[in-house]
Amino acid sequence: MMPSFGRRRTWTSLLVGLALFFILSRLRNLRYGGPDTFAFGAPAPSGSAHDKGPGYRHPPSRWTSLKLHYQVPSMRQFPKGQPLALPKVQKSFGSESASDRDVRLRRQAAVKKTFLRCWDSYRANAWLSDxxxxxxxxxxxxxxxxxxxxxxxxxxxxxMGLRSEFDEAVTAAANISFETTSLHEISVFETNIRYLGGFLAAYDLSGDKRLLQKAKEVGDMLYIAFDTPNRMPVARWNPHTASRGQYQTAQDSVLLAEIGSFSLEFIRLSLLTGDPKWFDAVQRIMEEFEKQQQTTQLPGMWPVVVNARTQAFNKHSDYTLGAMADSMYEYLPKTHALVGGLLPMYRDMYEAAMDTAIRYNLFRPMVPDEKDILMSGMVSTTTESGKIVATLRPEAQHLSCFIGGMFALGGKLIDNQTHVDKGEKLADGCVWAYQASPLGIMPEVFRMVPCKSADNCPWNEEEWMKAIVKTAGQNTEKLDVARAEALIAQKRLPRGFTNVQDTRYILRPEAIESVFILYRITGRPDLLESAWAMFEAIDLNTRTELANSAMGDVMVTDGKPSLSDSMESFWLGETLKYFYLVFSEPDVIDLDEYVFNTEAHPFKRLLPSS
Known part of the structure; x- marks a missing residue:
């Protein structure tokens, strides 16, 4: 997928390079590789620790023995005091009819069956591989x-109650060594959300101390990436050189999500271990973001690209809630929930950022059924006559579908009904895109026509066709009907779409994530029906003999869509988890007790004593 970078490209080469990294990173396609391994100066052993027997235990991580070059002079401490009683998030669900319960449980069982089928295939064919x-x-x-x-x-x-599979997996995970890797570079962000997040959540749910130990091992490793002169992390990090004690410097060009998405995992790890170093590490980052929040070209939001080396988080001109920035914003209200309101800066930063995003990034698209929905696009800023001018690029992304859940959750947590209402319309927008697509699956990236008025937006066929032709590069006031019809047929455009830049579906979770959160908040029964239609369409079209695969083109109108032989870990860790939870009883991972990281790993919230 190629995310949009706006219309003005005074720094094109920088963004192209960063786009390629992020497309291959946060968009779940990162392809590092290399022959190197590291073992703190020693050659990698011929047999990995994965091959050890079930009783094998690693000694304490040697990452903790590395001498830091840049010691923290004064360690920040988590604030003392009782967590606040934040507003209730989940709806109080009433009794359920026997027929509704039967339908829900049958759907839940179908999701679990798909998960087990994929898990068994992973266990048989790729056990302990990524x-x-x-x-x-x-x-x-x-x-x-x-x-x-x-x-x-x-x-x-x-x-899912798969206790024997869980026990086997924990035993295997306990023997994973984070002291060796064949990759020459890793994403600190991805390692944080998948591994540290995965271990922390599994510990919070099960209480198995082996999982907390593994979380600490990952945390100790990641902490070394923060050993820079200004304590900003090295986003694309070489653990081999770090293990040899070489000096490190944070990078000049870092994506917003890469540097701003540590607060949930790092703070939870500090709370569980009593070691403040991870809390200190993330607070140093977030305090800088707080200082510069109102100094950017779109005050309240931060640009897609920031400079970690100089700590300049306010210079560039593209702003989005979607790809490359997403989890930075997502973590603000969620951290507020995690810490029970004891760090008010997170609430304040969230509210200020969303006030700006509502004004500039959200738009109502013109759709044939005139449904009142919202999408979120990219905004680019320019300076004209000394004033900042913001221009919207109305490009929707599947990845951006998490935004509906973020707005609804954040709105409940800070008692802001406007945010909840925006969240509903954003989630409804993604459901609409699923329903409008030929296979019932939303594509990765597409464009739409923004309504001139958010209050009244009648469908206009001629306006839609003009936008299709203009998007294709023919800028004319007079409608070329033949050209428009040819483009519609060629690109297989559903009514309402003006272009589909990326036709893939890569087993993404973001749409069902927002549907799940909105259902828990509102109890709307139509969301259950939407979730089931989404699951059926996805399972039908992505199923292979072994498991489920990412698709190359969801816009096909005849024949079977091509499969790309990819099943990233978030299919089992996020997508199927959210499908399962939407059909679960409301007290299973209650949103008033847990908060999810961006990889769908639930952490226990700090709650006031009863």
Whole structure:
């Protein structure tokens, strides 16, 4: 997928390079590789720790023995005091009829069956590798080679009541060594959300101390990436050079999500271990973001690209809630919930950012049924006559579908009904896009026509066709009907779409994530029906003989869509977990007790004493 970077490209080469990284990273396609391994100066052993017997236990991580070059002079401490009683998030659900319960449980069982089918295939064909190749049955190590699918799935196994599978997986995970990897570079962000998040959540659910130990091992490793002169992390990090004690410097060009998405995992790890170093590490970052929040070209939001080396978080001109920035914003209200309101800066930063996003990034698209829905696009800023001018690029992304859940959850947590209402319309927008697409599955990236008025938006066929032709590069006031019809047929455009830049579906969770959160908040029964239609369409079209695979083109109108032989760990760790939870009883991972990280790993919230 190629995310949009706005109309003005005074820094094109920088963004193209960063786009490629992020497309291959947060958009779940990061392909590192290299022959190197590291073991603190020693050659990597011929047999990995994965091959040890079930009784094998690693000694304490040697990452803790590395001498830091840049010691923290004064360690920040988590604030003392009782957590606040934040507003209730979940709706109080009443009694359920026998027929509704039967339908819900049958749907839940179908999701669980799909999960088990994929899990069994992973176990048989790619055990302890990062991913199963679901068409060919091969295996891939793209996220450190530390069993990403296994670790990402631990809490899903627990939630689904698969205790024997969970116990086997924990025993295997306990023997993973984070002291060796065949990759020459890792994403600190991805390692944080998948591995640290996976271990923490599984510990919070099960209480198995082996999982907390593994979380600490990952945390100790990641902490070394923060050993820079200004304590900003090295986002794309070489653990081999770090293990040899080489000096490190944070990078000049870092994506917003890469540097701003540590607060949930790091703070939870500090709370569980009593060691403040991770809390200190993340607070240093977030305090800088707080200082600069109102100094950017779109005050309240931060640009897609920031400079970690100079700590300049306010210079560039593209702003989005979607790809490359997403989890930075998502973590603000969620951290507020995690810490029970004891760090008010997170609430304040969230509210200020969303006030700006509502004004500039959200738009109502013109759709044939005139439904009142919202999408979120990219905004680019320019300076004209000394004033900042913001221009919207109305490009919707599947990844951005998490925004509906974020707004609804954040709105409940800070008692802001406007945010809840915006969240509903955003989630409804993604449901609409699923329903409008030929296979019932939303594509990765597409464009729409923004309404001139958010209050009244009648469908205009001529306006839609003009936008299709203009998007294709023919800028004319007079409608070329023949050209428009040819483009509609060629690009297989549903009414309302003006272009589909990326036709893939890569087993993404963001749409069902928002549907799940909105259902728990509102109790709307139509959301259950939407969730089931989404699951049926996805399972039908992505199923292979072994598991489920990412698709190359969801816009096909005849024949079977092509499969790309990819099943990233978030299929089991996020997508199927959210499908399962939407059909679960409301007290299973109650949103008033847990908060999810961006990889769908639930952490226990700090709650006031009863």
């Amino acid at each position: 991913e199963l190749a679901p068409v060919t049955g091969g295996k891939r190590d793209l996220f450190g080679g530390w069993g990403a699918t296994l670790v990402d799935s631990l809490d899903t196994l627990w939630i």
